[in-house]
Amino acid sequence: MNNTTVNRDMHYLQLLSTSFPTIALAATEIINLEAILNLPKGTEHFLADLHGESQAFQHVLKNASGNIRRKVSELFKGDIRETERRELCTLIYYPEEKLELIKAAEEDIDDWYHITIHRLVSVCRDVSSKYTRSKVRKSLPEEFSYIIEELLHERTDDIDKAAYVNVIVDTIISTGRADDFIVALCNVIQRLAIDQLHILGDIFDRGPGAHIILDTLRQYHSWDIQWGNHDMLWMGAAAGNDACICNVLRLSLRYANLATIEDGYGINLVPLATFAMETYKDDPCEEFIPKLLKGNELDEKTIRLTAQMHKAISIIQFKMESQIYKRRPSWKMDDRCMLEYIDYKRAICRIGDMEYEMKSCHFPTVDPSDPNKLTPEEELLMQRLHHSFRVSEKLRKHIKMLLSHGCMYSICNQNLLFHASCPLNSDGSLKKVELYDGECFSGMELMHNIGMLVRAAFNTDTDKEMRQYARDFFLYLWCGPDSPLFDKSKMATFERYFLIDKETYKEEKGYYFLLRDSEAICDRILDAFGVVGPNRHIINGHVPVHASKGENPIKANGKLMVIDGGFSEAYHHETGIAGYTLVYHSRGFQLVQHEPFMNVRDAIQRGQDIKSTTQLVELSAHRMLVADTDKGTELRKQIDDLRQLLYAYRHGILKEKTRM
Incomplete structure (x- = not known):
């Protein structure tokens, strides 16, 4: 110096x-x-493709992907029975609800309080051991901060302090604060068990509780998100892209899941229902009957109305998408203007040189001479739906959260995180993708500039023309062939609804998905993003791993981890499991494979937990410290x-x- x-x-x-x-x-x-x-490195948890499964997501946070149960077993194995350990875990996960059940059944509640508080303090001491006192102090509730600190740093096996500790606990009970103290202590344990939460995209669609997940994250201490294609669809809808609005509604109706739409964000669907009942009253809409998930039972009348609404918004979607494709010729997606390729008299659809028979050909709102034009009634309906999405205050707040906590990719502790893909050429080189006005980017520059374009759609100081392009671009990110969030030849929505030949449903995957098993390809991507170090990885989701068929989520000799294990119930029959959590702690990586979560009631009353199996992915030769992390470099x-x-x-x- x-x-x-x-x-x-x-x-x-x-x-x-x-x-x-x-x-x-x-x-x-x-x-x-x-x-x-x-200090030891903090524990990071990676989740992907939550798809609105709020109960399972909240339970995974509460049990720290099984980490709390493991710690309780290690601390008390041989000292207390397995049933007592399970009861203690349930109390930590759901303290308010479990306390009510215990107080109704326990004969000597004061004795139970005394034993339980000491046990909870032991668990809290264990999960807080890798943090500074200052960091632990910041996580404590103000009203109990001093008391918890004293209990954490004094022990009953210290003869000089045993009486002091016991009096603190006795006084908590005698002053009637035991319930509040236990709830506070359980919440601290939950918070300290996970240092950083990474969500690799797709909070929205399919399941009923995307808004609940985002409300939960709003209160969460430390999290980030790498946007997924379904998140981007909702962001586009909130920005005013009418094609995205249609897609959001179509997916919700496809699974008869209107909770997020109506209850979560207050979107008024009465105009759509009225329009659909009138327009499709004579149409059986068989192709649009919703896929009912477990526990979502609907009567015949509701199913019929849902199918009509589903078809109504789908036809409008095809029109709105085509209008954008015509407006953006550089995307080269004219071939997706499917309503133009129908022979309405013969009920035939032409794709390339082939003709395909249609399941049905009832399109009362389509003018064959101008198939992409909305009818006056559809125009009015879209104006109302557009207004509903734009004025939803809660949706606006949640999208703001996604913008402030999210991006297209992230590099954290030698791990490259993104939702789906990094577009590649056939030889494995990074593919250049045109974004705007002839500008082309690949790899990290592509991801960065897409992120800037997304934010431009919400910035009022953005040039009007650029802002409109950014708003349109949400559709490309959802279904464009070179979108890092999609990366397929097409999205065959129209074909699945209307064409008989299932060969037309095929969506050819981009080269990233074809080449990602190669360690050399993964190294090339990591090099391009500037990720260095001997233990670097790519972590992403998007494509469900079919564990029941023997597919391994660990690829490219450990360089790539694909952690979409089917959190959504809609995927359980495909994957055979109910999601993964990738855990990265001071000893290395562990992959936690979850089985379906039944419900909160069973978790509280019967102590049922998410059953999970843990696979060691990669263990470090030495216990990693903060010095070995990005935070260490910063310090x-x-x-x-x-x-x-x-x-x-x-x-x-x-x-x-x-x-x-």
């Missing part, structure tokens, strides 16, 4: 000195940061800056400041 270095950074050091105005304060901070570098830079500040103070370059 020399005067030249210090002088060059003088402006920054002057700013730094406002936070650390004396040698003592700067030195204390260096000591603190050096100590933090030697070392801060330490270097503080040492320069100390040098400046001690050599008279800067004067210490005495606080008044």
Whole structure:
């Protein structure tokens, strides 16, 4: 360190000195940061493709993907029975509800309180052991912060402190605060069990609780998201893309799942229902009968109405999409203007040189001479639906959360995270994709510029023409061939609804999906994104892993982890499981494979948990510390800056400041 270095950074050091105005304060901070570098690495959890399954998602957060159950077993195995350990876990997951059941059945509640509080303190001490006291303190509820800190750092096996600890617990009980204290302690355990939550896209669609998941995340201490194609669809709808609005409604109606639409965001579907009943009153709409998931039982009349609404919005969707494809010729998606390729008299659809028979050909709102034009009634309906999406305050808040916590990709601790794909050429090189006005990008630049384009759709200071393009581009991100969120030849929605020949349903996957088993290809992608280190990985979701058929989520000799295991009930029959959690702790990677979560009631009353199996993916040769992480790199830079500040103070370059 020399005067030249210090002088060059003088402006920054002057700013730094406002936070650390004396040698003592700067030195204390260096000591603190050096100590933090030697703590164990915090536990990261990776989840993908939640698809509205809010109960299962919340339970996974509460049990930390089985980590809390494992810690309880390690702490109390041999000391208490397995049934008691299960009861303790259920209490940690659902403290308010479990307390009510216990108080109704327990004869000596004060004795139960005393035993349980000591056990909960032991669990809390274990999950907090890898954090600084300062970080633990920040996670504590204000009303019990002092008491919990005292209990965490004093032990009953210390003879000198045993009476002190026992009196604290006795007083909590005698003052009638035991329930509140237990609830607070359980919430602290849940919070400290997961240091950072990564969601690799697709919070929305299929399941009924996407809005509940986002409400949960709104209160969560530390999370990020790499946007998925279904998230992008909802973001497009919120930005005012009418084709995205139609797709959002179509998917909700396909699974007869209107809870998120109506209850979550207050979208008024009465105009759609009225239009559909009148327009398709004589149409059986057989292709549009909804797929009913378990527990979603509807009467015949409701199924009929849902099918009519489903068809009505689908036809409008095909029209709205085609209008955008015509407006954006650079996308080269004219071949997806499917209503133009129908011979309405013969009930035949032409695709290329082939003709295909249609299941039905009843299109009362389609003018064969101008098939992409909305009828006046459809125009009015779309105006109302557009307004409903645009004025939903809760939807606007949730999209703002996705923008503030999310991006197209992230690099964290030598792991490259994205939802679906990095577009490739046939030889495995990164594919250049045109975004706007002839500009082409690949790899990291492509992801970054897509992120900027997404945000441009919501920025009022964006040029009007650019903002309109950004709004349209949400549709390309949803179903464009070179979209990193889709990366297939086509989205065969029309074909699945209307054509008999199932060969037309095939969606050819992009080269990323064909080549991703190659370690060399994964290394090429990691190099392009600047991910370095001996234990670097790509982690993504999007395509369900068919575990029941023996497919392995670990690919490319461990370089790639695909963690979409079918969280959504709609995928359970395909995957044979109910999702994965990838856990990255100080010892390495573990993949937790979940079986279906039944319901919260059984979890509380019977102590039923998500059954899971854990697969060791990669163990580290040494226990990883904060020093081995991105946070460690950041802290070392801060330490270097503080040492320069100390040098400046001690050599008279800067004067210490005495606080008044």
